Amino acid sequence: MNGLSFDVAHLLAGGLVLISFMMLYQDRLYSLLNIFAMQAVVLALAVAWQAFVQDAPHLYVTALIALVLKAIIIPVALHRTIERLGIHREVETVVGIGLTMLAGIGLVALSLLLMLRVTIGVDALAREDLSFALCVVLLGLLMMVTRRNAVSQIVGFMSLENGLVLAATGAKGMPLVVEISVAFSVLVAFIVIGVFLFRIRERFDTVDVGALHRSRGDSE
């Protein structure tokens, strides 16, 4: 039983990392959002599995929050934002997709090396969850760095938060209050960024953050 529970947890957490890579690979905004929703669903499954394995019912609430908030509300809201902004549907990247993928692989290798060395002697399940969570966080950061469009940067930020939730559930014993407040702060951040997006668009007629450099006085 222990072997099987580990294998399923491994499968789900590995699936999260894989979906992060799929998000890096996308070149359409809508499919990016769909994959983001898929990541949230897999995250909810992973958290629910942890709840079952650790016998911790409050994690089911976390899974439910992830499912409702990140798999339904935020993707739908982002869909409508893209429609209202009327922006180009392609993802604009700073560097090529192949190069981004290579950087992503490097980050995964880095976080695995780091986490496996730091967490020697910890329970195998927590160890594996932590290393995958760091992968997801770093890939989310990479996505924020390599995208020029503010909408895809938001998606990167949200997927970073997915990694944090994964780490928190693997670490056993994060209080539910903290979990709920994190979820709501993400929601608040989403609203603030959403308002901010429209402000940027009003001011600069684009959501390409490259345009912001000009107002800062950079010669670009």
Place this chain on the structure above:
Amino acid sequence: MALILDLLVQGSQMALVLALAPLLTGFVRKVKARLTRRQGASIIQPYRDLLRLLRKEVVLAQNASWLFRSAPYLIFATTWVAAALVPTFATGLYFSWTADLIALVALLGSARFYQALAGMDVGTSFGGIGSSREVMIASFAEPAMLLTVFTVALVAGSTQLSTIAEVMSSSHVGLRVSLGMALFAMIMVAIAENARIPVDNPATHLELTMVHEAMILEYSGRHLALIEFAASLKLLLYCSLIACIFMPWSLASAEAGPVAYLVGGVVYLGKLVLLGFALAVFETAIAKMRVFRVPQFLGAALMLSLLGTLLLFVSRTL
């Protein structure tokens, strides 16, 4: 006596792949035709094509060298050896110690090398285009294939196919995300290597898109027959490779009697039907991609297999 029997079983495997390869090609074509609501050619049409080509006269270009004439035989021989090494209905056959995954990759690589050389030999522009594209695709597909091999070999602790099949069919492999990634990477590589639809269309002679057909445009008669035969052997090889590694059920072991061999053979046929059907459905559902998107497609395969290898290091054992 035992030696003769062993050789006989091994020989029957070599004959089996030879007999089944055109049938698989015919089956995939038939299913594709039925899926697009056409009647389609008979399932044994590839055999008739091969016979017809074998009877026809060979037309050679004036400046064709010995390389052009010998390449079909080399391509056919290396592909046949590679296809006959993959366990189909039984593991642990007499020559199974040579059935090493890296050796397989090398055999297929040399077949591709001869083909690319032969494509450039006559000096027509189509041959050159085909060869350069084939080598471009290969330079992405081969690392992905090798990394997949590494993933599988790390799980099984061996690169030998018989051992891998035994380890995979035992219960303590469990559910591994790495193996899933390796499977997808191998399917993508197989599609690219066999010139199937998203990468290349095996049924067309459209100049702008063809890769495999461009290289063999100058061939005729028995040379063409051998190359076509080698192509269908290669398809069979990849199907049996995927079947052997990722669904190694009911493979007969070395000392099992003829009944077990028979069961293994029937199950193997079932697996081929399954894979061929899946291939046909996939090919019907998807459109061919531009040649310059192929590196991205294979890059994804490379990434999947690399990720699979990396994720292996956080799994339970190892």
